[in-house]
Amino acid sequence: MLSSHRLLRRFLCTASSSSTSSCPKPWLFIGLGNPGEKYQSTRHNVGFDMIDAFARSQLIPMTTVHCKALFGEGMVGGTPVLLAKPQTYMNLSGESTGPLAAYYKLPLNRVIVMYDDMDLSCGVLRIQPKGGHGRHKGMKSVIYHFRGNREFGRLRIGIGRPPGQMDPKAFLLQKFNRTARERIDSALQEGVEILKTLVAKGLTECARSANMEQKYKHLRLQTLQE
Numbered sequence: 001m002l003s004s005h006r007l008l009r010r011f012l013c014t015a016s017s018s019s020t021s022s023c024p025k026p027w028l029f030i031g032l033g034n035p036g037e038k039y040q041s042t043r044h045n046v047g048f049d050m051i052d053a054f055a056r057s058q059l060i061p062m063t064t065v066h067c068k069a070l071f072g073e074g075m076v077g078g079t080p081v082l083l084a085k086p087q088t089y090m091n092l093s094g095e096s097t098g099p100l101a102a103y104y105k106l107p108l109n110r111v112i113v114m115y116d117d118m119d120l121s122c123g124v125l126r127i128q129p130k131g132g133h134g135r136h137k138g139m140k141s142v143i144y145h146f147r148g149n150r151e152f153g154r155l156r157i158g159i160g161r162p163p164g165q166m167d168p169k170a171f172l173l174q175k176f177n178r179t180a181r182e183r184i185d186s187a188l189q190e191g192v193e194i195l196k197t198l199v200a201k202g203l204t205e206c207a208r209s210a211n212m213e214q215k216y217k218h219l220r221l222q223t224l225q226e
Contacts, residue, residue: 026080027199028106029054030069030097032115032138035087043159044172046184047114047138048085050157053188054195055083067103068096076199090138094145101146108152112198113142114191118168120158121221122176123183125191125214127155127198127207153203155191159184190214 033039033048041049055062060074060083069084082104086096101111109129115138120126130151133139143150160180162171176184198206 024079025110026082026104026106028082028084028101028104028111029195030084030086030093030100030111030113030142032090032093032113032142033085034090035085039173041175041181042173043176044090044116046116046157046159046188049184049188050114050155050191051083051085054192057192057196067099069100076196079199081199092141093138094141094143097142098145108146108149109203112153112155112195112203113139114155114157115139116159116172117156118159118161118171120156120160122158122160122180123187124158124217124221125155125187125194125210126158127153127194127203127210129153129203129207153198155194157184157187157191 029051031047031049031051033045034042039045052062054060055072058074058076058081060072060081062070062072062083062085064071064073065087067084068088069086071085072083074081074083082100084096084100086093088095097111097113101108112127115136117126117134117136119134131154132150133143139154142152146152159172162168175181194206194210197210
């Protein structure tokens with residue numbers, strides 16, 4: 001198992017060499033969720049699912065524990081990518097994400113946080129360079145531990161709204177039904193492609209193309225639900 005110091009030596013440019021080295025800046029991808037079998041495959045854990053899908057696609061093992069997170073690192077098209085799943089439980093996610101970004105001395109515009117969003121239809125994705133927490137307690141913790149700075153990227157993963165008068169907390173901790181699971185699994189594969197585009201072309205261009213496609217997907221789902 002690689003130590004965090006060896007990860008730095010292998011993948012990150014040091015401050016002394018950054019001015020002359022051609023080493024690209026790393027990306028830090030963080031998926032939010034709750035640890036433990038009890039929460040696996042629930043709506044609140046799609047951030048974890050997104051990290052797992054990306055890690056599998058790039059053959060990146062998530063075998064290290066670092067800054068209270070399951071952690072993996074690899075190269076994607078010549079760019080270092082760091083993957084993390086905070087193990088602090090959702091509402092304390094910032095206790096892991098804040099130290100991770102600080103440890104690797106990353107500007108927040110090289111951080112992408114992935115999480116569930118009830119304001120988007122199930123299976124719809126939205127990638128943005130900044131924003132608020134949208135009443136999401138995990139994101140609220142992340143922003144707090146980034147010292148109130150909201151200038152970091154986020155990949156929102158739509159899970160839809162609870163039916164009828166169902167308690168939102170109960171909805172978040174439920175597993176998906178078959179149809180919704182199929183939509184999420186499809187969205188995770190789309191998310192992998194979005195993240196690969198982000199690494200290759202940057203967040204601005206990635207968001208422009210991905211969000212247009214996802215907008216049409218959102219409209220199609222709304223039509224099906226009417």
